[in-house]
Amino acid sequence: MRPDKMEYFLSIALNVARRSTCLRRNYGAVIVDKRGHIISTGYNGQPHGVAHCQVCYRQEHHVPPGERYELCRSIHAEMNALLIPSMEACEEGVMYLAGFDHTTGKEIMARPCTMCWRIILNTPLEAISSWMRGDKPERMPLRRVRERCPDVIVEGVTLDFWERYDRSDG
Template sequence: MKSIAVNDKTRDKISDDGRPSWDEYFMSIVDLISKRSTCLRRKVGAAIVKEKNILATGYNGAPRGLPHCLDIGCLREEQNIPTGERHELCRGLHAEQNAIIQAAYHGVSIRGATLYTTTLPCSICTKMIINAGIIRIVYKEGYEDKLAMQMLSEADIELEKFKGKAI
């Protein structure tokens, strides 16, 4: 895995005229996307970007047309399932999954793209990211998922913890 100190790259620095870097710009957008989340536990947003163009976005929530956890309650809360465990026992999709699915649904190739996300992807999302051909991930916060980190390293996906400031 290529680990990069965000402040060492010119694309991550605020320009002399005070404009946000591209990473700051897209991370601000994923913060806004996360506000659409219907999850009671965590608000996550994701955007898939290539050549400075947003290809697809996603937030965590129930599949299209199904009741939202905001409306019917959280299955994971009802069963006292800790965060980061037993992802299959949830009505919702993760933001990264929804973004990848949206790209596929609309016939948009995301090979070679960057994924911007508010939260480090879990191991399930990581497998989808690898197979979708995403080559770089920029995330704001993370939680311990050793398998996800190992797979990202093995797949040589560039992983960057965002150290800038969302606008």
């Protein structure tokens, strides 16, 4: 018997979920265009180039399902499915991040939050440039973050990490 479109695409999403590397829940997502063609899939797991979890932090700390996702290192299936179509456009690109205080108009240090780091690390961007310390802009190759700081997924890149970052070969 031929499944209807909803059953068909949900069965594909369930199959995509089998690729998940999450130790707690496995999800898959499928994005379909208006003509019924699959344009992207995604599953939950670690950002590209980051080691898979060996233990689930949220499970160890008895965090109920559906709460405190910022404590999880994983990128959700929905996010991955949405990211894939734009990956090619980001290849070897650089993200420039800057900000200012709305009230004073003064420039401020700009650092991605933990949730944004997960997405940034899952793209093929080469580097991120920002005013991290003082008035001199800096460029940090993302391969350094992926290689040396896997905990960035949970903790974010702190100012301390930027202080310790060796810029001599980046």
